[in-house]
Amino acid sequence: METTTGIPPWPSAEPQYANVRLRAFRDTDVGMAMELAQDKYVPTVGSLPARASHGQALEWLEQQRQRHAAGTGFSFAVADAETDRCVGQIGLWGWELQHGRAQAGYGIMPTARGHRFAANALRALLEFAWTIPELHRVEAYIEPWNTASIRSAELAGFAQEGLLRSYMEISGQRRDLLIYGAVRGHEG
Numbered sequence: 001m002e003t004t005t006g007i008p009p010w011p012s013a014e015p016q017y018a019n020v021r022l023r024a025f026r027d028t029d030v031g032m033a034m035e036l037a038q039d040k041y042v043p044t045v046g047s048l049p050a051r052a053s054h055g056q057a058l059e060w061l062e063q064q065r066q067r068h069a070a071g072t073g074f075s076f077a078v079a080d081a082e083t084d085r086c087v088g089q090i091g092l093w094g095w096e097l098q099h100g101r102a103q104a105g106y107g108i109m110p111t112a113r114g115h116r117f118a119a120n121a122l123r124a125l126l127e128f129a130w131t132i133p134e135l136h137r138v139e140a141y142i143e144p145w146n147t148a149s150i151r152s153a154e155l156a157g158f159a160q161e162g163l164l165r166s167y168m169e170i171s172g173q174r175r176d177l178l179i180y181g182a183v184r185g186h187e188g
């Protein structure tokens with residue numbers, strides 16, 4: 001079943017895996033957004049302004065909530081399954097449902113790193129992705145230096161498929177990106 005924007009419905013049950021639950025963002029997650037905006041890398045690859053103010057962070061949370069209604073993808077708060085505290089963000093984007101694929105993107109706030117939240121959020125995201133019958137492939141694009149992200153993708157069952165040379169500009173420089181893929185029916 002599709003919405004009027006052509007994107008599948010928001011999940012009726014919150015996707016969960018191990019220590020992670022994926023839920024909609026709330027204004028009370030503003031502290032997470034402000035902390036994530038302090039990260040040197042996150043603002044260079046997404047829409048969160050560097051060193052976002054309280055107001056900018058609230059605006060960013062509202063943008064995340066609007067993404068599904070706009071048909072551009074799913075942006076989930078990564079919540080600690082035990083406390084419900086928001087520790088990061090994960091999205092399923094680049095909606096190419098006619099080709100059966102979408103992209104994953106994620107970030108965990110610096111003080112919550114080291115607990116495999118990203119790997120487990122990816123697992124939960126994939127479990128949700130495979131409930132969408134048209135979807136067969138989820139991709140992640142990762143810079144070769146980003147060991148924490150590579151390890152997270154691999155822990156979640158993504159496989160490295162190749163190096164996309166000079167794939168995009170990040171912070172004014174052409175960058176190579178590794179492409180990782182997870183494929184329905186080949187769960188790791």
Ligand SMILES: CC(C)(COP(=O)(O)OP(=O)(O)OC[C@H]1O[C@@H](n2cnc3c(N)ncnc32)[C@H](O)[C@@H]1OP(=O)(O)O)[C@@H](O)C(=O)NCCC(=O)NCCS
Nearest residue numbers: 106107108113114115116117118119141142147148149151
């Ligand atoms: C990538 C990111 C989301 C991972 O956060 P996290 O879930 O807290 O990840 P963890 O710190 O638990 O690390 C995951 C794994 O990578 C390993 N790892 C982390 N940094 C590492 C490093 N520098 N060298 C080797 N291994 C490393 C960890 O040991 C862990 O593996 P293990 O549990 O088997 O020991 C987080 O670093 C982040 O938000 N980075 C900035 C945004 C970003 O790069 N997003 C992804 C874009 S593709």
